[in-house]
Amino acid sequence: MEKNVPLLYKQTLLVAFVSYIVLCICSPQNSFGKQKEEIQTIREGLKNVPENSTQKVNFLIEYGRYCLEKTGELKVDLDSAFAFQQQALALGKQLSYISGVADAMILEGKIYSEMGLQNKAIVQLKRAFLYAQKHKLYAQQGDFFINFTQFHNNELSGIATKIGYYIKAIQLYHKANAQEDEATSRKMLGDYYSIQGKSNEAIEQLNLSLKIYQQIHFKDLQGVYNIMSGVYMQMGNYELSIKYGLMAARVAESLGDESLQLSSIYNKLGLNFYYLQQYKKSLEYWQKAAAIAEKYNDADYQRTILSNIVTSYLKLKQYKAALSQLAFIEKKYPPNDFYTKGRIPYLYIMIYLNLKQYEKAKPYYQKVLILNRSEPKENIHQMYINHAVIRYLLETKQPLKAYSFLIDQEKLSQGIRNNKMLYENYLFWFKADSATGNLPEAIKHYKLYKSYSDSVLNADKTKQISNLQIQFDTEQKDKNILLLTQKSELQNATIRNDRIIKIISISGTFVLIILLLLGYNRYQLKKKTNIQLEQQQLAINQQNELLKRLLTEKEWLIREIHHRVKNNLQIVISLLNTQSAHLHNQDALEAIQNSQHRMHAISLIHQKLYQTENLATIDMEWYIRELVSYIRESFDIDKRLSFDLMTDSIVLDVSQAVPVGLILNEAISNAVKYAFPKGKGEVKIILKRESKTSCKLSISDNGLGLPTGFDVEESDSLGMSLMKGLSEQLEGTFEVKNQKGLTLTVIFPIKSELEHSGINI
Structure with missing residues (x-):
């Protein structure tokens, strides 16, 4: 079993997750309380602004956006969004409010897209762009490019196109001085750069985004910190990754963010612990992330988190749990893209290689070979495919076949400038050279392995020593300042006369007595407070016991009420049955029988309520079967x-x-x-x-x-x-x-x- 976590696998775990977060961060993640506050503000605005004013156009557009982006996908929300958008468009044209008309046209395109009318959405957005271009509305032109990214996928070509759109949008937002839109676009651009493996470009854009957000006092910074954490993890800089991950968690928790974004933050913290080989801790964080993700029922997201959990099981040697989890993923969340189609076989290969079950690993090895031939080499997901293939070939005594993958892996590792990935690949290369008897090359690659591994380890040690040195220097400086201050005070004391010394001594004694008296007083107050707190706690405990007894009595009374209601209904049914024995009119008999059936339908409900633990609700599946059974017998x-x-x-x-x-x-x-x-x-x-x-x-x-x-x-x-x-x-x-x-x-x-x-x- 491997001693270290393969970094190429780490990179692909992160990249896949980041590609998903691109969608999560773009989508509204507001809580119910925040939505309620937002709609209240919009309604108040609509009520207070003049009827025929540009302010009303703006509020109508905001109302339409709210209906479009609110949690849930109800047709009534889309209809409402369209109605408000049309009102805004008509009023904007009436007032010749150019920017309002452009915003309404863009909103119409977004509504068509949400309705699934993609062709109509594209036409409408292009129409809005031409209108904004004609009237030199730079912010609305930027909105066009941002909205147009949705028509491209997250594969290589699609991401490249999206990056081009975001660059254009940033230029336009900057020209329009739309700072929040510019910051958000730079955040997304940084995210897409990270998916391409362009870490330096990603960090540059994210720092610019953070700077703008801070200038406008924007509070929801957890998204930027979260992406920065992911990019630094991709670069192998775990110190900064953990720093920004903790900052993201702190901001999210302080703002009450319970969205998928919080799950993303927990996921990255889990990845960091995984890389530090603290697998139990990583499993805990991933399980927390999965618990949040489950509320949103997103297949891509669930597949990613659950696959991460499999990697923890793998490292903890819980192979049975890992295989069970993989089977669950394949059944409930089957792979649907290159990354997931490659990751599942990769995990199977790792498990079976650890178990030395090479025949079981072989079909999955063949699957990743097919994926390797079908995907472009520059794809960052290629790294973990290479890793799986190289390890399988070395452990099944086929070192000659591994060389082409080792060369490809070296190029990919150098491309993202990560020494740790390089030294792991050189270690594989050394093993291949040794197995084929190529001793000069084996020595060469072992030296490269040692050189890069030592540089990584030394860099980490240097960083730790530097931090300790800074901390030590700071503490030493504080001590020197304190000593100089004390020396100065002593020098000043020697030039004072005896009288001043006596006054200081008397004053010190007086202050000491006062402090002793105050200390004794505080002790008495604290003692008295503790006694009061103990009495209050005793009263609270007694009140809790009383409340428990009252609750038990209440439940008993409710159960007894249901029982008596059911018995009373049965008595009425029996009385009606007795009355029907004295009637000869068929209509009257039928009316009595119908009434008996209706009463029995109600009686069944009360019977169920007092027979079960739940005194307020009915399982309708049970009830329907009981009612049908009763009607069968009655007729x-x-x-x-x-x-x-x-x-x-x-x-x-x-x-x-x-x-x-x-x-x-x-x-x-x-x-x-x-x-x-x-x-x-x-x-x-x-x-x-x-x-x-x-x-x-x-x-x-x-x-x-x-x-x-x-x-x-x-x-x-x-x-x-x-x-x-x-x-x-x-x-x-x-x-x-x-x-x-x-x-x-x-x-x-x-x-x-x-x-x-x-x-x-």
Whole structure:
């Protein structure tokens, strides 16, 4: 097993992650609280500015951008964004507000892009650019180039094109004195340079970005620090990488940033610990990064973090866990680009080589060879492919085949000017020369290995010694200053007369007595304060115990209420059953039977509530199956009808579960009684999530359907009226389709008891 982490692998881990962060930093990462504050400011602005003014145009554009960029991808947000943009465009033209018109035109192009209408977006953005160019609007021309980057991928040619766009945008923003836009563009340009492996150019742009941000007192600097940390890691300067990584974490945490950016920061800290061979620590940071990333459910991001976790398992010799994690990645997040298609086989090769299972490593070695032939040599991801191939060939006794990869690896290593990568490659080269009996070349490459490895180690030691020397010199200087001060005081004391010395002595004694008295007083106060704190803590503990007992009693009472409600409903059902024995009118009997079914639907809910630990919510999947079972028994269906249940595991509170249960009871009962007069049939019940906040309930049958001319809106049917009313109670939509049977559909939002009561959650 390797003793050191291969730097070429480190580089590619970082580069892949940085390429993803390019997208993350460009996208809005605001928390809900920040979004709420932003929209409140925009609404206040719209309310207070004059109707026909340029200020209103600006606020309408801001409102449109907010709707476009807010968290979530709802059609209603896109529609709102388009409506505000159109209002801004019309008012801007009416007022001849040139820059407002240009901003509105650019926003329209962005909206088309978000809608998936890429061709229309390109045409609109070009139209906006020509308008801005005609009126010499430099900032809006810069906006055009920034927005046009989205139409190019993150492969080599796409990145080169994006870099060209960002350079043009920076020139235009600088000309327009749009400092924040210029700083953001330089940050992104630095990020793309780092993806290309141009570390020096990346650092230059990032430093310029940071300088501008600081000049305008911009607070959200964690993005710049995070990218700088990544670039220094790519250069092998772990001291500066850790410095900027910690700065990024400190800024993000102080601003309450819980976005993917924080996950990125944790990821880089994990990488630094990985490079320092502290694999348990790196695993902890990557697991923290994965926990944040999981909330966003982004496949590319999850694949990167989880692959990093595999590398920790590999170094910790937890091969079973590593293989299990790789299988999970391949199943849930299959590779979709050159980097990920190469990284997964690379990891398999490393694991099987460590296990000395060369036959299992062979198919993955062949995969990376195919990738090696299909990708351009200047691609930075080529480095870890070379590493995997070289190591496999050396360990399987094929050193002659390794030479072409060693030469290529040397060029790539020299290209990014990283001595550590070079000495690792020269060590491989020495092993290949030794295996082929080429002793002069072996000696040459071993000397190169020692030279570069010593230079790296000596550079690190020199840096540490320099830091210690600076610290020591500073401390020594402080001591010298203190000694000189004391000497000066002694010299001054010798020229004073005896009287002054006596006064100083008396004053010192007096001050000492005062200090002793103050110290004793503080001691008494502290003692008294400690006694008070102990009493307060005792009172708090007693109050906590009381609250625990009250909570237990409350839960018992709620459970007892549900139990009694269920029993009372059963009593009413029994009373109705007894009453029906004395009735001979068929309509009355049917009305009583319908009422019994409805009460049983409600009774099931309360039965479930007091039988389970959760006293407020119902698992609707269980409930629907129980209700269908009850209806089967009540109508004695046997095998005449079949029920097809397709339900998600959805939990509703009582306020929504009761109307849903009554709708289900009414719809299923009607289908059983009226839909199949000639015999067999099927009833299909579907309950599934439409989105994170809404549900869809559908009950359909393949029976006769509604009579011709039946109007749902004009119908005086109790069942239909009841279902419509219950749908309104759920704040949902009720729809009836009479085609090849009858389908009833209710779409409603999922709400909690607190929301029903008007309390903000």
